[in-house]
Amino acid sequence: xxxxxxxxxxxxxxxxxxxxxxxxxxxxxxxxxxxxxxxxxxxxxxxxxxxxxxxxxxxxxxxxxxxxxxxxxxxxxxxxxxxxxxxxxxxxxxxxxxxxxxxxxxxxxxxxxxxxxxxxxxxxxxxxxxxxxxxxxxxxxxxxxxxxxxxxxxxxxxxxxxxxxxxxxxxxxxxxxxxxxxxxxxxxxxxxxxxxxxxxxxxxxxxxxxxxxxxxxxxxxxxxxxxxxxxxxxxxxxxxxxxxxxxxxxxxxxxxxxxxxxxxxxxxxxxxxxxxxxxxxxxxxxxxxxxxxxxxxxxxxxxxxxxxxxxxxxxxxxxxxxxxxxxxxxxxxxxxxxxxxxxxxxxxxxxxxxxxxxxxxxxxxxxxxxxxxxxxxxxxxxxxxxxxxxxxxxxxxxxxxxxxxxxxxxxxxxxxxx
Amino acid sequence: xxxxxxxxxxxxxxxxxxxxxxxxxxxxxxxxxxxxxxxxxxxxxxxxxxxxxxxxxxxxxxxxxxxxxxxxxxxxxxxxxxxxxxxxxxxxxxxxxxxxxxxxxxxxxxxxxxxxxxxxxxxxxxxxxxxxxxxxxxxxxxxxxxxxxxxxxxxxxxxxx
Numbered sequence: 001x002x003x004x005x006x007x008x009x010x011x012x013x014x015x016x017x018x019x020x021x022x023x024x025x026x027x028x029x030x031x032x033x034x035x036x037x038x039x040x041x042x043x044x045x046x047x048x049x050x051x052x053x054x055x056x057x058x059x060x061x062x063x064x065x066x067x068x069x070x071x072x073x074x075x076x077x078x079x080x081x082x083x084x085x086x087x088x089x090x091x092x093x094x095x096x097x098x099x100x101x102x103x104x105x106x107x108x109x110x111x112x113x114x115x116x117x118x119x120x121x122x123x124x125x126x127x128x129x130x131x132x133x134x135x136x137x138x139x140x141x142x143x144x145x146x147x148x149x150x151x152x153x154x155x156x157x158x159x160x161x162x163x164x165x166x167x168x169x170x171x172x173x174x175x176x177x178x179x180x181x182x183x184x185x186x187x188x189x190x191x192x193x194x195x196x197x198x199x200x201x202x203x204x205x206x207x208x209x210x211x212x213x214x215x216x217x218x219x220x221x222x223x224x225x226x227x228x229x230x231x232x233x234x235x236x237x238x239x240x241x242x243x244x245x246x247x248x249x250x251x252x253x254x255x256x257x258x259x260x261x262x263x264x265x266x267x268x269x270x271x272x273x274x275x276x277x278x279x280x281x282x283x284x285x286x287x288x289x290x291x292x293x294x295x296x297x298x299x300x301x302x303x304x305x306x307x308x309x310x311x312x313x314x315x316x317x318x319x320x321x322x323x324x325x326x327x328x329x330x331x332x333x334x335x336x337x338x339x340x341x342x343x344x345x346x347x348x349x350x351x352x353x354x355x356x357x358x359x360x361x362x363x364x365x366x367x368x369x370x371x372x373x374x375x376x377x378x379x380x381x382x383x384x385x386x387x388x389x390x391x392x393x394x395x396x397x398x399x400x401x402x403x404x405x406x407x408x409x410x411x412x413x414x415x416x417x418x
Numbered sequence: 419x420x421x422x423x424x425x426x427x428x429x430x431x432x433x434x435x436x437x438x439x440x441x442x443x444x445x446x447x448x449x450x451x452x453x454x455x456x457x458x459x460x461x462x463x464x465x466x467x468x469x470x471x472x473x474x475x476x477x478x479x480x481x482x483x484x485x486x487x488x489x490x491x492x493x494x495x496x497x498x499x500x501x502x503x504x505x506x507x508x509x510x511x512x513x514x515x516x517x518x519x520x521x522x523x524x525x526x527x528x529x530x531x532x533x534x535x536x537x538x539x540x541x542x543x544x545x546x547x548x549x550x551x552x553x554x555x556x557x558x559x560x561x562x563x564x565x566x567x568x569x570x571x572x573x574x575x576x577x578x579x
Contacts (some may be wrong), residue, residue, distance in 0.1 A: 100467075196468050196475030199570045228496035277495055281484035329570075334475040345474070352475045353485075358463070358575030364498045366574030371500075 012381060014418055020246075020406040021391045026380035027418065028205035028373065034325045040416045041304050042068025042322075045168040047154070047161040049306035049319050050074050050084055052333065054158060054192050060104055060118065064097040066321050066329075067162060068305075072151065073097050073107065074160060075118040082155065084162040085120030086148035096148070122147045156180065157187040159308075159317070175302065178241055179248045182300050185291060186310050195334040195348065200357040202330055204369030206305065206322040207412075209330060212365050213299060213307050213318075214408055216240055216251040216399035217388050222368065225360040229279050238297070239397040245414070246393045246407030247303030253399070254294040284353060287312045288344050301404075303411050311361065313344070314351040326373065332356050425513055432511040432523055432550060435557050440506035443577055448494075451578055452486035455559045456551060459483055463564040463579060466544070477566075477575055486578075493576055502533040504541065504577050519552050520560065529579060531572075542579065543567045 011032050015022055027033055042048060048067035055063050056076040063074050064087055071087035073096060087095050089109035096107040096116060106123065107116040115124030122143045130136030151162035154171035161171055172180065202209060212218070216238075220227060238253030279285075287296075290313055298310040305320035319331040332355070336348050354361045376382070386409075389401025393410055396403060412418070435454065442450050455461065462476035480486055509526035516522075524545050531541035549561040564579045 194473065196464070196473040197569070198465065198468075198477060200574075201570050201572045203573060222498060224498060225492055225496045228492070277491065279488045279491075281482050281488055283482075284485065284488070336474070349475055349479045350481070352479055353489075356477055356575075357571040357573075358477050360492055360497065363574040363576065367499050370573065 020409040021386050022383040024383045025376040029380055036416050043164045045165040046304055047163050047171055047174050050160045050162045053155055053160050063101045077118045082153045083119045084151035084153045088148045089114055090122040090146040120148050120150050157183050176243050182250045191338040193336045195336045197333045200330040202328050202369050204373040205325055206320050206328040208369035208372050209320050211405050214249050214404040222364045223361045238399050240404050241395045242393050242404050242407040245411050247411030249404035250300045252295050252298045284350055286347055313348050314355050428513050429511055431557055436508055444505055448490055452483045455483050457483045460561045465566045465569040467569050469565045499576055500534050505530040521550050523548050
């Protein structure tokens with residue numbers, strides 16, 4: 001079935017009695033659902049993650065990114081303030097920025113040289129008065145009434161977020177205290193250094209990756225790297241945090257220091273393996289104490305499409321960008337910090353083998369969404385079941401639960417009206 | 419730069435070694451892939467954009483032959499993905515410098531991916547930025563930086579490039 005045929009059929013109703021415990025597959029397949037998401041999510045009262053503030057140190061610095069499917073320019077203005085606006089000329093809609101990043105005085109469209117300030121205001125029209133009193137722009141044309149759409153911009157711990165809705169609640173309120181604290185735990189008080197960035201193109205609807213990243217249940221089952229090499233025999237404890245409205249989450253695990261007393265050391269354990277398979281170079285698992293706690297893993301998501309990841313000392317931010325109903329971009333930014341010693345930096349770089357498109361514990365996530373897309377293609381009206389850990393969306397101290405996925409769908413339905 | 423005969427000999431040596439290299443990954447036993455490297459080798463996959471900006475991280479970042487072994491072991495024994503294979507097409511090696519028993523070279527490549535039920539897709543293009551050590555009639559990789567032309571990777575990166 002191609003996209004236009006999907007649209008021509010009336011959109012089914014969500015089986016309301018099922019709440020967030022059932023997710024109909026049509027929600028991943030339909031162009032009309034993507035339209036609603038464009039209007040009510042990405043252009044609506046949500047905060048889109050845009051970039052790291054460290055990318056925009058000086059006046060005139062800009063990056064070209066995306067908010068949902070909308071191309072956006074983020075700038076540092078002459079006044080030191082951050083601005084974000086559509087990457088779209090006020091005149092006939094061409095892209096304004098044709099590079100990913102740079103430093104500029106303004107944005108002059110290549111098509112007809114209409115000029116836009118770092119704040120996204122239209123400030124110049126080529127041949128405005130015509131040539132020799134002939135031609136030129138219509139009388140009464142006011143530049144201030146034309147221009148690309150602007151976003152509200154707020155920054156938290158060096159993360160730059162933008163919203164197209166001027167009435168969206170403040171970023172602080174949007175995140176809430178618990179999520180904010182967990183972000184501060186990773187990024188607070190330090191200056192990040194970008195170690196790399198990549199785009200992973202996934203053959204599936206963006207929400208399948210959101211589900212995956214919120215799914216603490218699959219981690220030890222799908223990702224067999226740690227179990228095959230018996231690298232996580234240490235007593236782990238962990239849990240999930242689901243924000244009040246369900247939209248954001250944190251999955252975390254830590255070494256249970258008390259339960260570890262009297263056992264073999266970590267190093268001894270990871271050398272031995274029941275499956276007779278072991279790593280030849282265990283330096284991959286070397287780590288350093290970076291946080292004032294025993295948390296070895298923290299995956300945090302902000303509704304609708306931002307992820308902050310800490311896996312040991314591997315820190316990355318991920319943005320989940322829709323590209324129509326059947327495709328998405330997963331944008332990875334690998335992060336270190338200015339304060340890293342050379343040894344610490346090397347540990348981070350080594351651990352980056354765990355993550356990304358070829359990561360030991362993440363490569364499976366690249367294909368699983370495609371498996372779901374292909375598996376469900378003939379059954380738009382059937383549903384996925386989310387019954388692990390009951391049917392609620394509560395915070396819990398175990399991770400064999402799908403509460404954070406149900407939380408996402410609760411907030412998704414509230415925001416989209418689906 | 420050394421004389422033409424020497425460069426021609428080295429070019430054909432590197433072309434021979436690289437012919438075996440791609441055969442090993444695409445059609446042979448990829449357990450043998452690490453044997454193309456010296457013990458304290460460095461192997462990294464990075465995009466051209468990240469390479470130009472001196473970004474430190476890579477899609478793979480390995481600083482020992484043992485880590486290369488582990489990559490293959492994990493790929494064959496631990497990781498989960500749909501059955502697929504790669505087909506490497508290499509350009510001629512371009513020797514950029516020779517110092518003692520070591521040389522630097524660059525080689526363009528294209529890699530197609532063939533997935534279980536899918537067609538043949540162009541997966542990545544790029545160049546190898548290499549440092550080889552000539553040992554008897556063979557050459558081993560001291561450093562291989564795999565510089566991908568695009569910043570985008572489709573689905574996942576499994577086998578080495």
